[in-house]
Amino acid sequence: MSQVTLAIPSLRDEQIQLRQGGLYWVALDQPSDAQVLALQFLVALSAQHRATLVWCGSNPEDRIGALDDQQGPGQLRVFEVPVPAMRSALESLPSELRRAAVAPGSQVLLMLPATSWQSFDTLQLQQWCERMRHWLRERGCTLLVLCHGQASSLHAELVRLNECLSGLAQLYRHDGGIRYQLHFWHSEQGVCGAQAFELQSLASGFGVVRDEQARPVPTRTDDQRLYLAQRSVLESTSTLSRQWKVFERRIDLLQQASLARAASVLIAIESDQQVEVLSRDLYALRERCGMALKVVVREMEPCLRYRDERLLMSCGANIIVPFGVSLSRFFSLVDSVQGQLWNRGRSGNDLESLLKRLRAPTMRGLLPPREFLSTLDQIYADACGEIEHQLLRLQPPPSLTIEQCLYQVTLRRFGDIATVVEGVCYVFLFACRSDGLESALGNICRLPWRSLFSDCQPLADLGELPRVAFLHALALPHEFRLAPDRTEATPRARSDLNAYTPRQTSPAITDYCE
Template identity: 40%
Template structure:
């Protein structure tokens, strides 16, 4: 039984049919020669094999081969690229019946296409002759592999050996043999004395597809640089990226977020792709201008974003971050209703001091995202310093954000901060209170539930009217003194 002969690779992923056509795409001539040598050495002694390629590649395969391994009969055929492209016409000269034919071909031979017709002709010839043909291509070509994946009826198996994630990896797109049909499999390889072997345990990628090397990106994220490799495809608009990504399975899809990009449009695009294509797709947002607030980031993450690269990250840092999520599977729950999700993560158009009833109703409505773990809000109870009423403490406040509201209940101030993490509370209070809030209030408690809002006092519909700032006599210690320049004199130490 012919074998791919990579130790650690299960039989369902390494056995081959005794007749048919397989394609192994290697990113370098060295790796192609090593893999070819392993296949030859694993063949049974009584087997009949033939090796076809140019003189340089044939020499690279044969110089390291173990003479005690492999078939008794190994025929060698030297052929240039043009001859390999027309191989079907020369097959009668090879004595194909019953053989395993290994064809080493440079990837550049298929730059003009025609690979589908070539595969169809070779597979038909192999089946007719009861032979097995294994094509091993050498050289980078993401476009070739993508074309080969599309016409799997002409191939019994397609796999890719490439350098990535700090080592050499083996990506099997599909594989058919007497044990059945195997889907996508991506494993790390270790280079041994006699070739490649699986490093560590074999991990099936049940959720992943065969396009995980592909990067689909908006052109802005590369800062004017061209596509970084053949695996990158660059587009001008979010719609173009989305259209291409709608046919992807586990590719990396990168969107740009700048001042001209509407957040809801991007969020909807992420949600649609995640809903349509599943959890193996890697969705990345690169912030090209300082536009995303905490609540915006949470919306994008809830809609399916795998990673958000913040503004200020260099191009090299951005690429490192993208590389770090290769193999990542999105594990969050995706809400089915985008509009309902958007409503939960957007504040109500209300801010400032409101009546207790309006406060309770608004907080309860905006709290839904907090319950679902999609966003964090802060509900505070502030107790004024002695001699101050809550309304006096609020005489000099500025509420700038929708969703930031306050109300007075008894002798305390309730304050709700929409989309505010715990570490951002003090900064938020600095923005709201023009005077030092640490001196205005003697205590600050954080409520983790809305139970307090069920009290009878929150039925009051009276809108509070804080006194005018100029009419409020606040303790002088609480007023921030104006900065006035003062003159100081310097003297040299030890001067007479």
């Protein structure tokens, strides 16, 4: 019988093989990635294998249905567990598998959201792993857990359970790339641990991208102590060594930089209108010169928003120096990137797809539940980790109606949308960092948000939305309205707004998530 593996091309056998009786756990941020890896795993099984799929929360049938008679295990049985019954189903999983007559030597695939483990404390999680390991060894079966959703506390507990787990890994999207972090992995070939890989999406699933950091830097590297700078980033400094070349115009700087390989390139940006043009220039520069070039972008006026910074970093900048940093500190930051390789892998994504992902949808405000859900489905399906969004569940207090709460909320930025399902308000804030959530809520609510909502629960992913309720919800009543977007404000309101948004922009494009 052939070996059981995760079937990720270019990884060695000892990094992907699953041994009989083992319990392996892979944490994935996105349900769609879990489905891709599940199909990849099943397709790699031979006709001699028998497999059982147990899933909860994210329906994999569309992808699993892609299996044909020539692919995958000789027998595949599929079981669904309702979300409310997940806790009890997990606790009784060995007996449930026995009752389902899972044959000895079978491959068991368990797909479920990370929220399924919220009610388990550390000891209970350990005891569950130990019970499963005992059952697996007794029956000669192998269990692969694909757990989707962001849950840092769960992962921290799993890392400590290396004596109960045969393998632990993470697959997540970050800075436009797909990262695979192998923490430890036991197989018939031995033990592996603490290894990281960059993956790419292939027609067959996930594959390893060639390690660009190991690629030799082309042509010459004798320019690594050369500094190419736009004059404005140096302010009034004139005492520079021979290693410095200064250019008045950015176009001349970029032309010279295109001939370099490991030099430091210092570029100024004065307006948000320059962001997309500069991002294209940096992308082309990286394509031509490689990763040893050190690109430093200095903000000369307060113009960059969160998504602008992420775009420039994803296109080629090593570091963004914000407005207000002193010249001496600026030089220190330039020194800090010496010897650094830019390693924000693009995983085959072109510039246009990157720009599309970071560009906010051309809608804002209150939407019907179905339209709200379809918009988020598209945003999350295209996401590759360059920027962070906030999806919130806001519960009105008993003393207020949902209509009263909504009328105190203003959504001014494109991409910021809201809806109401079963008396609960759901808000999505595009390109908003988690550490900026408090400021964002303070800006979208005309009154202190804690007086409008009794509970604010950030949701890790779309799997935490009551999807069935969204799909069956009717159109919103006409009396459900958000506050009008007024440019005029009382002195108190202007003071609050300035406290959260020190950079002055027009109301229509205010980035209150900075």
